[in-house]
Amino acid sequence: MMLEVRGLSKQFGPLEVIRDVSFLLEEGARCALIGPNGAGKTTLINLISGRLTPSAGEIRIEGRNVTGVDEAARVKAGIGRTFQITSLFQRLTVEENVALAVAEHRDTAGRLWPNRRMRERADARVSEILTTLRLEPERRRAIEVLPYGVQRMVELAIALALEPRILLLDEPAAGVPAADVAVIFDAIAQLPASMAVLLIEHDIDIVFRFASRVAVLVAGQILVEGTPAEIREHSQVRALYLGESSHG
Amino acid sequence: MFELVDLLVSLTFYGTAYGMVLYLLAVGLSVTLGLMRFVNLAHGVFAMTGGYLTVTAMSRFGVPFLAAVLAAVIVVGALGMLLERTLCRRLYAAPILEQVLFSIGLIFVSIAIARYVFGPLAQPITLPGWLTGRINVGIGVFPTYRVFLVGIGAILALAIWAGIERTRFGASVRAAVDNRRMAESVGINVNLVFTVCFGLGTALAALGGSLGADLLPIYPGYPNDYLVYFLIVVAVAGIGNIRGALAVALAFGIADTMIRYFLPGFGRVLIFLLVMAVLFRNPHGFAPKIHA
């Protein structure tokens, strides 16, 4: 089992944002997490990735208890994530952004003196990732001058550079123009089969194309979990999304 | 035995008076930092200016003490608001390095002006008759001036608390500290809040500088020499934590006074090490309103 979350809760003062959430992600999982705004989806990702510490509950990666482990160490344990609100290195170029992640993953950033062969292999890997996401033409441009859609792709590129065993995608294509959405989901479709992927997404069509399993998070709790077809037929979910779709 | 108790009571009292001055000096800085995230190391400049204005009003124009202090506070508060609107505001989004350099530049310019106008020596301040002498406050007989400091400090702390917790303006400040965008969308004029807060902060600094002139002498080196003390109060309490600032300022004043009395050979080393130990355990201070 890649990722096990058991009885996870998070309180901010008197407000319980995540309440007793449990689920599993097996190797190769393609799971979508849906739910209304404010349900706590991003908070859940923050708890799994280590950005927030839970008030209660347990998180295990491949059997190992990582609940007390900090964010950076969890990345080394195999977790990668993207951010809903783009969090890149604005003044650096696309290739520099991705190179940072590659360097961390390959552990070359801990070294004080550069090694030419490792540098060449890292550069090749950066080019590989950029090509996958069709970012090659933009590689030398600074993030701050790039359109939002391209920035979202760099978000994904950084996560891919970490070669995570568990990938948490927080609305990777939100606010992205249609053409770029296709590129992003092509890249997601080509992810290694062994990678466990949890995708937060609002667009139901994308969810049904991508996911083999869907979990619905409402008010900090998992309302229901099942195959996309089961979820589509579920009465409460329908009520939720009939209401949702009128907002668009 | 009684002598020791008397001594401790006495030191505590003197420490409290000193702490009150530090509180007045630091509280404005804590608010501007918590509110605007603006690192203003030149905060001492306003205290020094207040002190100089008070002393000048008294010695040159014969204005009585309290009136001079009031005048100084108003002038410095106005200057602070002017500075905020013209220069500081442009730096809120700037990297911290720029803000620090601005502060250093401001300190240097004000030191130069102070030295030119007033000379390098400390300004002597002649306290009014009613503040000289000693007074019995039940637990002991202390200089009236120190009792006055403790009293004024307590009143102001209460006034600040009331202002923050009980007025609409205070509510706007708290809202803007918690979430600026939300506050704006609710109709709070955040820019105005910033300007007024900055003005209030500088006015309080001027008050601390003027009232505390006998404890912390007014001279051109003021903004440099005492900077570390109000930074300590702000950092240990937690940025934006006003209630905590009072407690920390008093604790620091008392601790510093005791250490100076019992272990003078170490100078400031011990108190600084103590501060470092406290911050080692709580890097963000005791109860920051905003996470650094």
Place this chain on the structure above:
Amino acid sequence: MTSTRVLDSLVIAGLVLFPILAPGYLDLGTRVVILVLCAMSLDLLVGYCGLVTLGHAAFFGVGAYAAGIFALRASAEPVFGLLAGGAAAAVLGIVSGAVLLRSRRLTLIMLSLATVLIMQEMANRLGWLTGGADGLQGIVMAPVAGQFAFDLFGRVSYVYAAVVLALGFLAFRSLVDSDFGKSLVGIRENEARMRAIGTPVDARLRTAFVAAAAMAGVAGALQAQVAEFVALNALSVEFSSEILIMLILGGAGRRYGAFLGAPVYVVMQDYLAREDPANWYLWIGLLLLAIVFLAPGGLTAWVSMLAQRVKGKRR
């Protein structure tokens, strides 16, 4: 950029050519070289890590005193003295870094101030070791590598200091060009994101902090050896501010900031000290305000902007 190789060589060439072009100014040159080394070490923290500190004089001063005391009580061999200075400063870097680096921004600045003040107070009070307020005197250095005795004209001093600076620069640029150095820039630009890609941020910053401290300590040691004296104000907040100003004048985080800023500052200071000493603070204060509002990148930014304009015109 390959042009950095050219510029780096120009820097070394400058160091080599200076005594040939300005043989009467060797003392000034030595002084500037030492300040460049110190400012460069601060650049690592301020420019590359994004950590603003007003405590760098602590490392310089501790290095100076350590080297001076070493020369007086252990060995007057200069190179060992440099190592002593660097090591002492590194130790301070490890100890103070453990406290300082748990905070950022204002708290970090305050703790850095406290560090300098503590060291200054200790140097002041341990007079039997440091000479107290009078400074550490009576240092007599042995010839460098047993061969080159420090001469009255300052020739050996300059070459000695310049060689150390050159080596320091090579170390600095290795570090800055490495993946480690790039990760420091990443931490500066978006610390939260670095954690999210697995960077052990605290460990990285601590390493950089100690490296910067050691380099500043070596600069301090050089100063002690070349002047054969250590003044108490080597451990002052004022000196910390001066180093910061030199760096900013040149431009932080831009590789050559120290090399541009220190000489300009020293020349300005010498000129103003002669012409208008009373108003030094006023001019420097106004200069800082001008830099903040008009030229935040310092001289290096200004020069590279000019270079871009020239390039633009050529096309």
